[in-house]
Amino acid sequence: xxxxxxxxxxxxxxxxxxxxxxxxxxxxxxxxxxxxxxxxxxxxxxxxxxxxxxxxxxxxxxxxxxxxxxxxxxxxxxxxxxxxxxxxxxxxxxxxxxxxxxxxxxxxxxxxxxxxxxxxxxxxxxxxxxxxxxxxxxxxxxxxxxxxxxxxxxxxxxxxxxxxxxxxxxxxxxxxxxxxxxxxxxxxxxxxxxxxxxxxxxxxxxxxxxxxxxxxxxxxxxxxxxxxxxxxxxxxxxxxxxxxxxxxxxxxxxxxxxxxxxxxxxxxxxxxxxxxxxxxxxxxxxxxxxxxxxxxxxxxxxxxxxxxxxxxxxxxxxxxxxxxxxxxxxxxxxxxxxxxxxxxxxxxxxxxxxxxxxxxxxx
Numbered sequence: 001x002x003x004x005x006x007x008x009x010x011x012x013x014x015x016x017x018x019x020x021x022x023x024x025x026x027x028x029x030x031x032x033x034x035x036x037x038x039x040x041x042x043x044x045x046x047x048x049x050x051x052x053x054x055x056x057x058x059x060x061x062x063x064x065x066x067x068x069x070x071x072x073x074x075x076x077x078x079x080x081x082x083x084x085x086x087x088x089x090x091x092x093x094x095x096x097x098x099x100x101x102x103x104x105x106x107x108x109x110x111x112x113x114x115x116x117x118x119x120x121x122x123x124x125x126x127x128x129x130x131x132x133x134x135x136x137x138x139x140x141x142x143x144x145x146x147x148x149x150x151x152x153x154x155x156x157x158x159x160x161x162x163x164x165x166x167x168x169x170x171x172x173x174x175x176x177x178x179x180x181x182x183x184x185x186x187x188x189x190x191x192x193x194x195x196x197x198x199x200x201x202x203x204x205x206x207x208x209x210x211x212x213x214x215x216x217x218x219x220x221x222x223x224x225x226x227x228x229x230x231x232x233x234x235x236x237x238x239x240x241x242x243x244x245x246x247x248x249x250x251x252x253x254x255x256x257x258x259x260x261x262x263x264x265x266x267x268x269x270x271x272x273x274x275x276x277x278x279x280x281x282x283x284x285x286x287x288x289x290x291x292x293x294x295x296x297x298x299x300x301x302x303x304x305x306x307x308x309x310x311x312x313x314x315x316x317x318x319x320x321x322x323x324x325x326x327x328x329x330x331x332x333x334x335x336x337x338x339x340x341x342x343x344x345x346x347x348x349x350x351x352x353x354x355x356x357x358x359x360x361x362x363x
Contacts, residue, residue: 041292042091092293103347111282135280139315143188148230151242162272173213192275269333
């Protein structure tokens with residue numbers, strides 16, 4: 001959901017940027033005309049991509065293709081790299097462009113049209129390019145403020161639930177956010193404030209946040225793992241900010257990676273601050289193995305991958321027939337009405353909003 005700088009990034013991302021997940025068969029085979037056809041399909045993604053080896057071996061069993069994963073930084077960095085190599089891409093499929101960056105990718109002709117098999121199982125509401133089929137939705141997630149339950153319980157202070165709450169004196173110097181120029185969660189949070197307060201009001205809101213001591217860092221990893229007081233994060237020393245921009249799925253992660261696992265998540269979600277993020281996959285223009293790429297996109301929205309995804313990347317499946325694991329349903333926050341911004345408006349306003357935000361908050 002971003003990395004895209006997802007909660008999974010610090011815990012699950014592989015140490016190497018390139019991972020080859022092998023199954024049956026060699027690297028090359030013969031096509032119907034007797035020519036050489038690659039049996040490797042390369043997936044280019046952000047650093048948070050993760051999947052169970054058994055699931056990708058199942059893809060190999062079904063199709064004969066072996067998957068190679070090339071990780072390229074956070075979502076914004078990965079998209080920019082893909083644009084720079086347009087026409088001579090580093091792989092066949094790109095996964096991880098989200099609705100905040102989608103227009104940039106489409107305007108640069110990054111993807112070839114392909115209507116995935118099984119798309120009828122995906123709600124039309126998340127098919128943001130359903131006329132062109134240049135990208136296929138794979139997952140959704142909500143970018144929200146998370147809070148450290150113990151901090152607020154110890155002080156008998158109710159945690160904030162809305163954007164308005166965050167600007168109140170009771171929460172002065174408590175919030176850390178990510179820079180929207182560099183971070184997908186940071187950009188999602190900025191877009192959430194624009195959706196809440198409109199073109200005329202979001203800047204005044206950020207003036208209030210700045211006056212209330214909001215702290216800005218470059219990435220989700222810095223914000224969540226170093227500044228946030230509620231993160232387990234594998235550290236002995238914790239940060240001192242009990243409010244952080246993260247994901248509605250962050251609490252289940254805290255439970256999963258705690259030893260022993262607690263009965264209740266140590267963190268909560270301010271559900272009135274959430275922005276809906278959707279991630280897509282697309283067949284890269286100039287892909288060397290378009291047939292393998294199409295098969296992989298089909299697989300990404302298949303039930304096997306969709307049900308594996310929640311506990312690998314901590315995002316929600318888009319397929320209507322995919323079941324969520326109990327850990328998700330028990331500890332994840334339900335966001336009934338996340339904020340959204342129409343893709344056309346994001347395309348029109350995004351860069352200007354970021355420039356205005358930088359002038360206002362960073363200076």
